[in-house]
Amino acid sequence: MFKSIDWTGDSLRIIDQTQIPERLQFRDLVSLEEVYQAIKRLQVRGAPAIGVAAAFGLYLGLRHKPYASREEFLQDLEIQVQYLKGARPTAVNLSWALNKIQQHLKEHPGSPSELLEEALKMAQQILEDDRSRCEAIATRGAALLPDEAVVITHCNTGILATAGIGTALGIVYKAFEQGKRIHVFVDETRPILQGARLTMWELQQAGIPATLITDNMAAYAIKEHRIALALVGADRIAKNGDVANKIGTFSLAISCHYHRIPFYVAAPLSTFDFSIPDGSCIPIEQRDPVEVTHIWNKLPITVRDANCWNPAFDVTPAKLITGIVTEHGILSPPFEESLEKINNKVHPN
C-alpha cells in the first residue's frame, strides 16, 4: 500500500493531493516554508496527516541553522511553532503535534544539535504512532460493520488523510480485508470535492465498491439504498464530544439521526481538545470564497461578485453522534464519562 506522507531520511515526501485523481505526484518538501505552503494549499490535508507534516516541518525549519545557544534554539522554535499553527486553525492535530515537540524539547537537556536530533526523533515517532493508531482504530471500528454493510462517508479519511490506512476509511479497509462485502456511498464534499477526488480514488485503487453522490443526495440515499451507518473523521473534538469536521458533516449527522441510523466518528484521541468544553469554542476556518464560486479556481459557477460563505468545517453536536472510534476503544455518550473510563484504562493510577 502506498504512503501519502513519509520521511525519506532527508525530506518529507508527500503525495500532492491537489493533483489526485489526475496524477499521482509525489513532492519532496525540504523546508519549513514548503511544508507550511503544502498544508495551506491542501497539498497535504487530513487532520492526522497535517499533524505529521507539521512535526517534520518543524525539524526542517530548525536544521541547517547555526544556533549559538540552547536559548536561541528554543526562541526560534517558538517562532516556527506559531508560524506553522497559522497554516490551518481548526485541525487540532497540528497544534497538538507542535506543542508536544516544543514541550519535550524545552524539558530535554542538551545542545542545539542534540535538540535537533530529538526533534527529528519525535517527528518520526509521531508518524509511527499515527500509523499504529490508524491500525487500532480500524480494527476496533471494523467490528461495527456487518457483512454486506452499506456505509456512507464524507470527505476523505483514508490513506491520504493520515500516515497510515486512515481513520473512518481505515475501518472500511479493515472490514474489507476481513472478507466482508462493503459498499460505500461517497459524498462528493463540496467545495473542494475531497470525496469525489480522493475517497473515490482510494476506493477504486483498493477495489472496494463505491457510489459517488452529490452531498445533497445523502438523505435520500440513506432512505433509498438502506445505508446502515455513517463513518466520518474529525478535525477537533471538544471535551463534551462535539465534533468539528469537514463542512457538511453536521448535515449528514442530522440526516442519519432522522433516519435512525448510527453515526460514527473515527479519530485518534489526539483529536480531543480538552481545553474546549464544547463545540461553540472551536475556531472554524473561513476559506477563500473562490472555492465556492468556482470549481478549483478554474470554472466559474455563478454570477460575478457573488457574495458567499465558505466555512471549511462545521460542528456536529455530541447528541447526534452514536460513538467515537478511538485507538483505545469506542467512546459512547456521555462522551466525557466514556473518555474518562478509557483514560483510566490506558493510564491506570
Place this chain on the structure above:
Amino acid sequence: MFKSIDWTGDSLRIIDQTQIPERLQFRDLVSLEEVYQAIKRLQVRGAPAIGVAAAFGLYLGLRHKPYASREEFLQDLEIQVQYLKGARPTAVNLSWALNKIQQHLKEHPGSPSELLEEALKMAQQILEDDRSRCEAIATRGAALLPDEAVVITHCNTGILATAGIGTALGIVYKAFEQGKRIHVFVDETRPILQGARLTMWELQQAGIPATLITDNMAAYAIKEHRIALALVGADRIAKNGDVANKIGTFSLAISCHYHRIPFYVAAPLSTFDFSIPDGSCIPIEQRDPVEVTHIWNKLPITVRDANCWNPAFDVTPAKLITGIVTEHGILSPPFEESLEKINNKVHPN
C-alpha cells in the same frame, strides 16, 4: 421585468437557461422537436415553465400539417402528447398541461383548423394563468416573511422557472417589493447548480441581497445565520402532501425540522397529482451520471468510470412540511383535508 418564456405570435421565445449566468440568450422555438429538446436539455426548466412550454410545443407540432379529418388530428395529437410527456417524467405540470389541452380538444366540436386555433388559445391561457397564479402565490406567501427575514432556498423557482415571477422565489420578490428587507441564502444545488447559476443571477438582477452556499452548508447556515424559514418549489405533490422537488430538498427539509424552523413549499394547485396517494408512487427521473462526475460536461471531478447515482428529484414527506403556498391559500397539515377545504371554497357546490 424580463420574461423567461413567451409567445411571439409565431414562435415560443425562451431564455436558454443553460447559458445563464454567462449570457442572456433568447431562443425562438418553432417546432415540437425543438421544444422537446429544450425541455430535455434543461434549456427551459422549472415545473410551471415546462408546462407552458409543452402546451406551445403541442401547438407547434400540430400546425402546418394537412389533417384530412378531425379523427386524424386527434390521432396525431395523442402521439405528440405521449412524446412530449417523455421529455421529463417527474414534473406533473408537463402532463397536466398536455392532458388538459387534449381533453378539451377531444370534447370541442370543429374541424382540424378550428381545433388548431383552440390549441393555441389554450396554450396562451395556460401561460396567462401561470402568470396570475405566480402573482397570487407571491402575495399569499409574502405575508409569511417578516421584515429582515433571512430565508433559505434551493434550486431555482423564480422568473426562469415559470412564465411569471416565480413560486418560492416569487414570494421573495413580492416581500422585497413590499419594502421588506430580505436576505436569501441560496443552495448551489448540485449537480446542475441551478441555485448558483440561476437563482443568484435572478437575485442579483433584482438587487436582493443573497449569499451563495454549497448544499452541505445549509444545516450549519441555518444555525449560524439565524435563518427564519425555507422556501422551495415543487415538481409534483401527492394527495397526502408528499412533495417531489429538486434533489436536496429532502435534506434541507430535515435540517429545518431539526432546527425547528418552518419549511414552506410554494406551488400552484396544478402541481398536485390526485391520482397518487403518497410520494412513494412518484416516478423519479434518473439522469445521466455525467452530471455528477463532471461539472457541466466540462470538468471531470472524480476518477474515470466512477459509479454514481443521479436522481434529479427526491421526495420530502408531508410531515416535514409546514405549509404549501398555493394560488388559493396556504395549505397546512393534514394536507388532504386542507386541500378539500380550499377546493370547496374555489368550487362551491
